[in-house]
Amino acid sequence: MSRLLVSPSPHIHAKESTASLMRDVVIALIPAVLVSVVFYGWKELLVLAVSVLSCLVLEYVITRYMMKKENNTLCDFSAAVTGILLALNLPYTTPWWVVFIGAAVAIGVGKMTFGGLGQNVFNPALVGRVFLLVSYPTYMTHWEAPQSLFGVDAVSGPTPLGIIKEGLLQGNTVPQLMADNGLNYGQMLFASVGGSAGEISAIALLIGFVYLLVKKVIRPHITLSIWATVAVVSLIFWLCAPDRFTDPLFNLLTGGMILGSCFMATDYVTSPMSVKGGIIFGIGIGFITMMIRYFGSYPEGMSFAILIMNATVPLLNMWFHQKKYGRA
Amino acid sequence: MTRTFSMGGVHPSDSKISRGCAIEVLPTPPTVYIQLSQHIGAPAKPLVAVGDSVKVGQPIAEPGGFVSAYIHSSVSGKVKSIAPRKDLAGNNQMCIEITVEGDEWMEGIDTSDTLITDIIDDNKAILDKIRLGGVVGLGGATFPTHVKLSPPPGKKCEMLIINGCECEPYLTSDFRTLLEKGEQVVVGTAIIKQVLGVDKATIGIEDNKPEAIAHINEVLASLRKVSPKFEGIEVMSLMKKYPEGGEKQLIDAVMGRQVASGGLPIDVGAVVQNVATALAVYDAVQKNKPIIDNSVTVTGECFPRQANLLVRVGTPLSYIVDYLGGMPADAAKVISGGPMMGRAIANMDAATLKGTSALLFLTEKQTRREPEGPCIRCGKCAQACPMGLEPFLLNRLARAGKVEELEDNAVQDCIECGCCLYSCPAHIPLLDIIRPAKGQVIGLIRARKAAQAAK
Numbered sequence: 001m002s003r004l005l006v007s008p009s010p011h012i013h014a015k016e017s018t019a020s021l022m023r024d025v026v027i028a029l030i031p032a033v034l035v036s037v038v039f040y041g042w043k044e045l046l047v048l049a050v051s052v053l054s055c056l057v058l059e060y061v062i063t064r065y066m067m068k069k070e071n072n073t074l075c076d077f078s079a080a081v082t083g084i085l086l087a088l089n090l091p092y093t094t095p096w097w098v099v100f101i102g103a104a105v106a107i108g109v110g111k112m113t114f115g116g117l118g119q120n121v122f123n124p125a126l127v128g129r130v131f132l133l134v135s136y137p138t139y140m141t142h143w144e145a146p147q148s149l150f151g152v153d154a155v156s157g158p159t160p161l162g163i164i165k166e167g168l169l170q171g172n173t174v175p176q177l178m179a180d181n182g183l184n185y186g187q188m189l190f191a192s193v194g195g196s197a198g199e200i201s202a203i204a205l206l207i208g209f210v211y212l213l214v215k216k217v218i219r220p221h222i223t224l225s226i227w228a229t230v231a232v233v234s235l236i237f238w239l240c241a242p243d244r245f246t247d248p249l250f251n252l253l254t255g256g257m258i259l260g261s262c263f264m265a266t267d268y269v270t271s272p273m274s275v276k277g278g279i280i281f282g283i284g285i286g287f288i289t290m291m292i293r294y295f296g297s298y299p300e301g302m303s304f305a306i307l308i309m310n311a312t313v314p315l316l317n318m319w320f321h322q323k324k325y326g327r328a
Numbered sequence: 329m330t331r332t333f334s335m336g337g338v339h340p341s342d343s344k345i346s347r348g349c350a351i352e353v354l355p356t357p358p359t360v361y362i363q364l365s366q367h368i369g370a371p372a373k374p375l376v377a378v379g380d381s382v383k384v385g386q387p388i389a390e391p392g393g394f395v396s397a398y399i400h401s402s403v404s405g406k407v408k409s410i411a412p413r414k415d416l417a418g419n420n421q422m423c424i425e426i427t428v429e430g431d432e433w434m435e436g437i438d439t440s441d442t443l444i445t446d447i448i449d450d451n452k453a454i455l456d457k458i459r460l461g462g463v464v465g466l467g468g469a470t471f472p473t474h475v476k477l478s479p480p481p482g483k484k485c486e487m488l489i490i491n492g493c494e495c496e497p498y499l500t501s502d503f504r505t506l507l508e509k510g511e512q513v514v515v516g517t518a519i520i521k522q523v524l525g526v527d528k529a530t531i532g533i534e535d536n537k538p539e540a541i542a543h544i545n546e547v548l549a550s551l552r553k554v555s556p557k558f559e560g561i562e563v564m565s566l567m568k569k570y571p572e573g574g575e576k577q578l579i580d581a582v583m584g585r586q587v588a589s590g591g592l593p594i595d596v597g598a599v600v601q602n603v604a605t606a607l608a609v610y611d612a613v614q615k616n617k618p619i620i621d622n623s624v625t626v627t628g629e630c631f632p633r634q635a636n637l638l639v640r641v642g643t644p645l646s647y648i649v650d651y652l653g654g655m656p657a658d659a660a661k662v663i664s665g666g667p668m669m670g671r672a673i674a675n676m677d678a679a680t681l682k683g684t685s686a687l688l689f690l691t692e693k694q695t696r697r698e699p700e701g702p703c704i705r706c707g708k709c710a711q712a713c714p715m716g717l718e719p720f721l722l723n724r725l726a727r728a729g730k731v732e733e734l735e736d737n738a739v740q741d742c743i744e745c746g747c748c749l750y751s752c753p754a755h756i757p758l759l760d761i762i763r764p765a766k767g768q769v770i771g772l773i774r775a776r777k778a779a780q781a782a783k
């Protein structure tokens with residue numbers, strides 16, 4: 001008789017692995033990727049390809065040759081997720097070399113300087129995006145009429161949030177700006193205009209989000225607390241001064257709100273472990289986003305808000321723990 | 329919503345492939361090896377000498393302390409040796425070796441199938457029979473039952489819970505017992521209930537065993553007509569979720585109460601006994617039959633024949649395996665018990681114990697552990713922990729040797745259910761790391777208590 005394997009219990013393991021969870025995130029992003037490619041055409045495809053490939057190559061090179069790890073994390077899809085998220089956070093017009101710099105910052109600075117997967121404090125894709133936003137503002141806010149793959153007529157122009165911010169500075173009112181620029185919610189929900197690729201269709205992103213919930217990859221508490229906070233804060237301001245402040249629905253559907261709240265704020269590594277911590281994290285993101293949108297100099301605040309709250313995660317993890325059995 | 333415990337838990341695939349196999353009697357082996365330490369507490373002391381003739385059911389070892397138990401011969405024959413022998417894990421244990429001759433039972437043991445529903449009123453006599461019958465908890469802990477049924481003064485039992493969850497994948501012996509010996513289990517339950525002096529007893533069964541739930545309900549309905557002693561016993565259907573049958577989880581599910589850290593079930597008014605124990609109580613009290621056999625599930629996708637066997641205590645494992653068609657070539661691991669908490673067997677020549685509930689055969693593929701990756705802070709281990717602990721944190725603290733922080737984060741509450749390790753997508757061997765840390769912290773707590781008592 002062959003020798004029997006003797007090891008401690010448990011003797012079986014769930015099917016989920018890091019790779020399968022990350023693969024599910026990639027799958028969840030497919031609808032948004034498809035919609036953005038259909039609307040923005042081959043240029044968007046190029047941004048996506050450059051971003052994902054750069055992330056994968058950089059991840060491999062850094063883990064293999066600089067960190068000298070045998071077991072590199074290339075096959076776990078985490079770099080691919082970062083690549084897709086970064087691409088969806090950029091305008092389709094971004095030149096390939098700017099995309100590459102973004103990817104290099106995301107993986108090199110955002111992820112690897114902290115020690116790689118699981119160690120990073122900030123969401124790598126957002127680190128890359130914000131770096132580009134600050135360093136190459138022209139490319140990040142430059143818009144061209146999109147050439148759609150299937151000839152769908154897409155309108156060129158700044159993002160809805162940008163239109164409002166600009167318009168308000170020139171002394172216009174919100175309702176007037178919405179009407180003048182043809183901004184409506186149906187458009188934002190299904191296929192919006194302007195902005196980064198990931199802002200294009202809230203529905204496509206929400207389909208992916210539901211997929212992640214159904215597959216139990218993530219829990220909804222962070223996303224829901226962001227939405228609730230954004231809704232409440234904007235409702236208060238909008239009710240007080242509808243001319244100066246945008247309404248809740250507008251704020252929920254624009255400026256990467258869906259992409260950020262569903263896919264970036266819910267990143268395992270950079271969000272709190274406990275539900276209580278996660279809810280506070282979400283409230284913080286929602287609040288900071290609205291403060292930046294209403295009073296800051298950037299039209300949208302999601303990226304900054306998430307990064308700021310990322311920094312509080314170690315504290316939130318220290319303060320908030322889940323309830324233990326038989327203890328107060 | 330079916331009831332269940334309030335936090336954590338996992339849903340491994342059921343894999344109860346032997347659920348259709350009725351309990352069959354395994355032929356008596358030529359030799360049995362009966363271990364002197366089959367229970368929690370002091371090992372028993374032999375009452376026989378080499379060369380003695382023994383009968384089935386004859387006490388061959390007496391309790392070696394207050395928390396200890398009688399051990400009986402499971403066969404008739406001659407004591408061949410009393411010597412150390414390797415147990416399941418490969419450690420030496422004192423065993424009484426008996427060569428089987430015929431099948432002669434002790435006088436006074438009722439071997440018929442007749443159901444006896446009359447329960448005597450003398451609780452002291454009942455407890456004595458349970459003690460003399462060598463009954464121990466068969467749900468895993470093998471704690472002497474008569475001790476558990478004598479709550480310390482000042483503690484009042486409010487609810488007897490009979491654990492029929494069998495929440496571990498693959499195991500079906502309790503399920504078959506409920507189906508085939510439901511009457512005996514219910515009578516056993518009524519006996520325990522009477523001894524404890526409680527009004528209420530709940531038989532908790534997971535809802536993946538609807539046949540068992542229906543059958544026990546029928547049995548209860550007919551027995552209630554026989555005697556008022558069967559009033560107050562109820563079946564509760566519980567959600568299929570591991571570890572529903574964990575003592576603390578079951579109390580939470582059935583009563584909505586949680587046992588404080590370091591406390592006992594009786595502190596919240598609960599006593600938990602397992603289905604097989606209730607049957608053993610019935611046998612000991614109504615039939616004068618001590619524990620000489622128990623049902624064992626033999627299963628695994630790679631195993632040639634699935635079975636639930638009635639096995640004499642002390643039967644060599646290899647004898648069971650040969651009876652069912654031999655060791656499959658692709659079996660890499662044999663487990664005594666279920667896949668979540670069972671123990672890997674190192675030695676197939678070892679013999680069964682009273683508490684042996686299953687032999688599970690897994691292939692290399694089924695039991696493979698993938699290489700460990702970095703923690704991705706997904707929190708799945710904490711979501712899975714039925715004690716509400718944070719295994720990722722305990723893992724980190726244990727590796728850093730931070731004993732005080734481990735205690736602050738309640739590592740001592742870990743019930744070693746394995747949910748964390750089972751769930752971790754990064755394949756971090758969480759429980760492997762937490763287990764020794766828990767031992768260390770419990771040792772510290774004990775030492776501190778001892779030092780305080782000495783003052």
Ligand code: SF4
Pocket residue numbers: 712713714715716717719741742743744745746747748749758759762
């Ligand atoms: S083994 Fe311990 S730490 Fe892990 S899930 Fe079970 S109780 Fe929690």
Ligand code: SF4
Pocket residue numbers: 702703704705706707708709710719720751752753754755756758
């Ligand atoms: S399940 Fe594993 S990877 Fe996830 S937080 Fe726990 S230890 Fe880390």
